[in-house]
Amino acid sequence: MKQEADHHLEVLLTRDQIQARVTQLAEEITRDYSGAGELVLVAVLRGSVYFAVDLSRRLNLPFILDFIGISSYAGASPSRGIVRITKDLESNIVHKNVLLLEDIVDTGLTLNYLIQNLKTRNPSSLRVCAFLDMPARRIVNIPVDYYGFSLPDLYVVGYGLDYHERYRNLEVVAALKDPK
Numbered sequence: 001m002k003q004e005a006d007h008h009l010e011v012l013l014t015r016d017q018i019q020a021r022v023t024q025l026a027e028e029i030t031r032d033y034s035g036a037g038e039l040v041l042v043a044v045l046r047g048s049v050y051f052a053v054d055l056s057r058r059l060n061l062p063f064i065l066d067f068i069g070i071s072s073y074a075g076a077s078p079s080r081g082i083v084r085i086t087k088d089l090e091s092n093i094v095h096k097n098v099l100l101l102e103d104i105v106d107t108g109l110t111l112n113y114l115i116q117n118l119k120t121r122n123p124s125s126l127r128v129c130a131f132l133d134m135p136a137r138r139i140v141n142i143p144v145d146y147y148g149f150s151l152p153d154l155y156v157v158g159y160g161l162d163y164h165e166r167y168r169n170l171e172v173v174a175a176l177k178d179p180k
């Protein structure tokens with residue numbers, strides 16, 4: 001792929017594969033939540049924004065789109081899973097169905113924290129929809145109710161995922177062969 005001269009990117013998921021799978025996920029979610037009451041989609045900033053836009057456009061349901069910002073680790077060891085909310089929800093989620101949208105579940109530490117935090121606000125349901133699942137890297141076992149693709153342990157970029165803030169805007173998902 002020619003996007004950047006100094007990294008070798010190997011395409012793992014094409015634009016068409018991604019778009020077809022996101023459409024399937026949206027159909028599944030539409031079926032599952034039809035008539036189920038108010039739905040709040042919570043996109044976790046920042047990587048999930050691309051996925052959240054594509055998925056939400058295809059839902060045939062009323063929903064509120066909201067965002068939560070987190071800062072990973074706050075200087076602590078990554079394995080501790082200490083995350084801090086940097087931007088909270090605008091919505092009150094009490095007695096609402098909440099669907100958390102993530103670009104990737106890697107160790108699971110981020111979602112583990114978010115799930116514990118959001119549960120204290122008494123939503124009527126709380127589920128997770130992740131574009132990518134990387135089960136080989138999991139440290140905390142968290143439920144991923146919907147996922148787009150499962151990938152092996154690789155450094156991946158594109159469709160929201162970055163390498164030092166680059167490559168988020170790729171319409172494909174690619175493995176970065178030589179992170180440096």
Ligand code: PRP
Pocket residue numbers: 044045046047048072102103104105106107108109110111162
């Ligand atoms: C990434 C991703 C998830 C988290 C997953 O966010 O968007 O939020 O890491 O990793 P985990 O399962 O190991 O906790 P990142 O901190 O890179 O922020 P970004 O979305 O702003 O790039």
